[in-house]
Structure formats: structure tokens, C-alpha cells
Amino acid sequence: MILVTGGTGLVGSHLLYKLVSENKQVRAIYRRPHTINRVKHVFSYYNENHKALYDNIEWIKADLNDIPALEKAFKGITYVYHCAAFVSFEPNKYYQLRNVNIEGTANIVNLSISHHIKKLCYVSSVAAIGREANPNQLITEQTEWNPEEDNSVYAITKYGAEMELWRGTQEGVPAVIVNPGIILGPGFWKGGSSGNLFRLIHKGLKYYTTGTSGYVDVWDVCDIMFKLMQSDISNERFIVISENLSFEEFQQKTARALHVKPANKEANWLILEMGWRLDWILCKLFGKRRKLSKQLAKTVRTKTIYDNSKIKNALQMEFNAIDYSIDKVSEFYLKDTKQN
Template identity: 65%
Template sequence: MILVTGGTGLVGSHLLYKLIKENNTVRATYRRDKTLQRVKHVFSYFSADYELLFNKIEWVKADINNIPQLQLAFKNITYVYHCAAFVSFEPDKYKTLRKINIEGTANIVNLSISNGVKKLCYVSSIAAIGHKSNHNDLIDENTNWNPEEDNSVYAITKYGAELEVWRGTQEGLDAVIVNPGIILGGGYWNGGSSGSIFKKIYNGMSYYVTGVAGYVDVWDVVECMVQLMNDPVFNEKFILISENLSFKDFQIKAANILNVKAPKKEAKPWLLGLAWRLDWLNHKVFGRRRNLSKQAAKSMCTVTKYNNGKIKNILNFEFKTIDKSIEEVGNLYLKDLNRPN
């Protein structure tokens, strides 16, 4: 039996659809009942029989920091996809990020070892990959992580979670780690997911930013994960990106698909610097949630380019173009806008 943690998230829900469609026996964890509707919603994009497919999943209510709940979830499990995570770039969320991303992953690793799991796939992030001093150099899996850099709290905890997985491999666990770029997929239009970018562009954005990052389609992430679990490879990590693209180009492409105006004005580094400082001040004085951290502002005008050669060579894999992905996800957003409540 296969266990998927974080089954109600963007990657988890799409992974579950693929696994169920391929007639696997699957158990998935969730924390809140209302989040199960998200999975049904994603399934409904791709099948008229989404209720039937959804009901084939054995759902277990479990927090990844609740050991008794997890022990029940791990009964008779042979393969684990660990997708559960907390995504936030707010500095004041650091303790929560550590609790879920690092301590939670340690729990999954420990239970995988004690239950004799054959293989674990952990969904990390390119945020946990190091950077090059020359922005034109491609970042790959061997690029060293520098703890002295001004890393985001999210990146720090995802890197810490990877260390827990590597610790597990030293104790006999076979594992693979995937490091996706910005994941494009439908059904999650709020919060910290990439879908919220489509929502913001649709509602109107005045400014564009000029940084460069790696993007990947959610189905490519899922396909790579499944193939890696079925492949003899183990104790390796893989960057998953389709293309390196500027935020400006992404904003323009998405605006064209959504049939809205693209932003015309550049948000200069000094303006972003002012914005994150005002955001910090609002948080300190009025207690408002952080919307823009110092690290996020910096990344918006930083060029980071990634090399996807390792996964392409190992699996002979070809990624979906980002143009195609933007088109598909943008159309799903428009479809949801027109759905009756």
C-alpha cells in the first residue's frame, strides 16, 4: 500500500489522482475535513467519475506531529510520498515552519524506518538548493547550500527537512528527494500556492518584477515522482523545472491567457525595498500579517537559473512547456470563475 502525506495539497491531490487512476491501493493523510473538498475539486477537472475515484482513497486524519495518528497511517505501508509541508515566507512563522517541515519530516522518516518502508519520496523545493555567485551560472543538485546567506525561513526549514531524509538514508532507508521550482497547477487559488499568482494577475497588477526563477507543471512533478519511485535510483535528489523564466514574462503570458491587462510599470529594487520595510512596520505597529519579507523582495529582482539535466538524463524525461502549462492553468482559473457556487 502507498501512503501520501499532505494529500489535500496541490502536489498531493494531483499525485493521488494519478495513483488512483493507475489502480494503486492508496492511503492519504489530511488534517481538516473541509480540505477534502479541494481534492474532489481537482479530480473533477479531469474526470466525470471524480466521486468514485475519490472514494477509492483510504483517508486517515493525521497530523505529522501526532505520532499515534501517524502510526495508524503507516500500518501495512510499503511506499511513502511525503508531500505535507507548511509554506510561508513570514519570518514570525519560523517556529511553525520548523515544527511541521523539519520535525514532521523527522517523524515520517522514523516511522518509515521502523515500519520497513521500501522507499520514500520527499517533496522539497528549489528554495533548499544553494545559489551561484554568478547569476548566469546554472544551479544544479551539487550547488552547495550556504547557511550564512540571507535565506528565507521557508528555505531554511526545507533544507533542514532534507537533512532528516539524508539521516534516514544513513539508517537504511531508501529515499529520493525532488526539488520543484514554482509549481503551476489548478484548484488552489488562495494562500501561498502559485495559483494565487493567477488570481492576482486576473484582479489586476500594476507592477512587474524582473527576477528569474524556475517553473514546472504540477503533472510533471507528479510524473517524475512516480517514475523515480519505480526506478532503481535511490538516495539522490533531483531539480524539477521545465524552464527558467522571468517573472515579467510569466506575468505577461498569464495576463494574455486570462485576457486581462499585463502590468506596465517595473517595480525597481528600491521600491521593493521600501515595500518590505513598510510591510514590516505594519506588522510591528498594527499586528498585520506579513505580505512581503525582505528575502521575498530580494528574490523578485534576482536572477536564479536552474539545470534540469539530471532528471532528464535519469528518466529520459521531457517537460511540458511553460507556455502550455500557463495556458492550461489559466483556463482552469477562468473555468472556476464561471462555476456556479
């Protein structure tokens, strides 16, 4: 039987559909009952018989730091997809991020060791990969992480989680790590998911930034995870991105797909520097949630380009074109918006 953590998240919910469609026996972890409805909604995108497919999932309530509940979840499990994570770039959420992303992953690794799991797949992030001094140089899986850089709290904890995975491989658990870029997918239009970008662009963003990052859709991510777990590949990490795009290009493409006007003003260096400082003041004086950290302000104006050749060669595959992915996600967004 397969265990999926983070089953009610973007990757987890689409992965669950992939697994049950492949007639796999699946158990999934959830924390809050109402979040399961998101999975049902994702299933409804794909199949008229989605209710019958959904009913094949065995659900267990468990927190990543609740060892007794996790012990119950691991009974009879042979393969684990660890998709659960806390996504935030707010500096004051550092200890919460550590608790979920590092300590929670350590628990999954420890239980995988004690239960003799055959293979473990971890969903990390390109944020856990190092940066190149030359912005025109491709970042690969071998690019070294520099702990002295001003890394975001999210990146620090995802890197720490990967260290737990590598520890697990040394203690007998074969594992693969996927490092996706910005994951595009439907069903989650608020919060830290990329779906929120579609919602904001649809509402009308005024500013764009010129930084660059890697993008991939959730269908490619899930397909790659499934194929890696079916393969003989182990103890490897893979950058999973389809294309490198500037944030300006992404906004333009998404606005076009959503039939709205794109942002027409650049958030330049001065605006971003003033922005994160004002954001910090509002947090300190009025307790407002951080929306723009110093590290995020730097990221959105920085050019980072990723090399996806390792995973393409390993699985002999090609990614979906990002234009196709944006159009597909936008179609689901507009459909959901109309229904609501």
C-alpha cells in the same frame, strides 16, 4: 499500500489522482475535513468517473506531529510520498515552519525506518538548493547550500527537512528528493499556492519584477515522482523545473492566457526596499500579516537559473512547455471563476 502526506494540497491532490488512476492502493493523510473537498474538485477536472476513483482513497486524520495517529496511518504501508509542508515566507512564522517542515519530516522519516518502508519520496523545493555567485551560472543539485546567506525562513526549514531525509537513507530507508521550482497547477487559487498568482494577475497586478526563477507544472511533478518511485533510483535529489523565466515574462504570459492586461510598472530596487520596510512596520504596529519580507524582496529581483538535465537524463523525459502549462491552468481558473 502507498501513503501520501499532504494529500489535500496542490501536489498531493494531483498525485492522488495519478496514483488511483494507476490502480494503486492509496491511503492519504488529512488534518481538516473540509480540505478534502479540494481533492474532490481536483478529481472532477479529469474524469467523468471521478467520484468512483476518489472513493478508492483511504483517508486518515493525522497531524505530522501526532505520533499515535501517524502510527495508525503507517500500518501496512510500503511506499511513502511525503508532500506535506507549510509554505510561508513570513519571518515570524519560523517556528511554525520548523514544527511542520523539519520536525514533521523527522517523524515521517522515523516511522519509515521503524516500518521498513521500501522507498520514500520527499517534495522539497529549489529554495533548499544553494545559490551561485554568478547569476548566469546554472544552479545544479551539487550547488552548495550556504548557511551564512540571508536565506528565507521557508528555505531554511526545507533544507533542514532534506537533512532528515538523508539521515533516513543512512538508517536504511531508500529515498528520492524532488526539488521543484514554482509549481503551476489548478484547484488552489488562494493562500501560498501558485494558483494565487493566477488570481492576482486576473484581478490586475500593477507591478512586475525582473528576477528569474524556475517553473514547472504539477502534472510533470507528479509524473516524475511516480516514475522515480517505480525506478531503481534511490538516495538522489533532482531539480524539477521545465523552464527558467523572469517574473515579468511569467506575468505577461499568464495575463495573455487570462485575457487581461499585464502589469506595466516595474517594482524596482527602491520600491522593493521601501516596501519590505513598510511591511515590517505595519506588522509591528498593527499586527498585519507579512506580505513582503526582506528575503522575498531580494528573491523577486534576483536572477536564478536552474539546470534540469539530471532528471531529464535519469528518466529520459521532456517537460511540458511552460506556455502549455500556463494556458492549461488558466483555462481551469477561468472555468472555476465562471462557476463561482
